[in-house]
Amino acid sequence: MQHVAQEINLAETAFLVRRADGFDLRWFTPALEVDLCGHATLASAHVLWEEGHLPAPQPARFHTRSGVLTASRDGEMIWLDFPATPSHPADVPSELRSGIGAPMLYVGRTPFDYLVELESESHLRSLAPELGALARLGTRGVIVTAHSTDPAYDFVSRFFAPGSGIAEDPVTGSAHCALGRFWAARLGKKELVGYQASARGGAVRVRLEGDRAHLGGHAVTVLRGELLH
Numbered sequence: 001m002q003h004v005a006q007e008i009n010l011a012e013t014a015f016l017v018r019r020a021d022g023f024d025l026r027w028f029t030p031a032l033e034v035d036l037c038g039h040a041t042l043a044s045a046h047v048l049w050e051e052g053h054l055p056a057p058q059p060a061r062f063h064t065r066s067g068v069l070t071a072s073r074d075g076e077m078i079w080l081d082f083p084a085t086p087s088h089p090a091d092v093p094s095e096l097r098s099g100i101g102a103p104m105l106y107v108g109r110t111p112f113d114y115l116v117e118l119e120s121e122s123h124l125r126s127l128a129p130e131l132g133a134l135a136r137l138g139t140r141g142v143i144v145t146a147h148s149t150d151p152a153y154d155f156v157s158r159f160f161a162p163g164s165g166i167a168e169d170p171v172t173g174s175a176h177c178a179l180g181r182f183w184a185a186r187l188g189k190k191e192l193v194g195y196q197a198s199a200r201g202g203a204v205r206v207r208l209e210g211d212r213a214h215l216g217g218h219a220v221t222v223l224r225g226e227l228l229h
Contacts, residue, residue: 014040022061031165038173045071046219086181099133135162171202180206
């Protein structure tokens with residue numbers, strides 16, 4: 001699986017194996033296996049329904065390194081039921097300070113990543129981090145966020161994971177398990193919409209319920225292929 005993910009060379013590649021009560025699901029970057037991935041889970045559920053492996057009304061049930069995760073359909077929207085991964089204030093290591101190279105309003109740690117709040121959306125969009133420094137942090141990656149200037153969104157973010165083989169991820173569902181908690185506390189809302197301001201960009205809806213983060217998004221099939229070797 002790791003060799004296949006390296007060959008495909010996308011942020012994450014998902015692998016599914018059917019079992020009696022759902023599917024085993026694992027995620028790999030080109031460099032390593034990860035514990036939680038939102039968009040590869042979204043894509044997995046979409047393919048299972050579209051290819052007829054699951055009846056469309058039936059939720060998809062996945063057994064993963066982060067426990068049992070489910071995906072359900074609501075019209076064109078797919079909702080993922082993920083564990084919330086709140087951040088806690090953390091000291092700022094020198095690698096993070098030099099890697100970000102911009103004033104930081106908040107620095108925290110989640111179970112997987114550093115979470116950094118910047119002063120403004122313009123700082124976030126213009127950020128050009130020193131990836132070599134971030135790769136030495138020893139975390140999966142670094143979530144960078146700021147309040148959105150666009151009223152259509154509550155917050156914006158970017159995600160850098162050079163230590164996991166990903167310079168910048170286009171859209172990171174699992175990061176919103178932390179971002180949702182972070183911005184909910186600041187904005188007093190349990191339902192939010194975030195925009196990940198990568199070159200490709202994408203929106204993620206977040207609905208918080210207890211210790212769970214429900215992530216909403218859309219999926220479309222763009223490629224079918226056959227692995228020969």
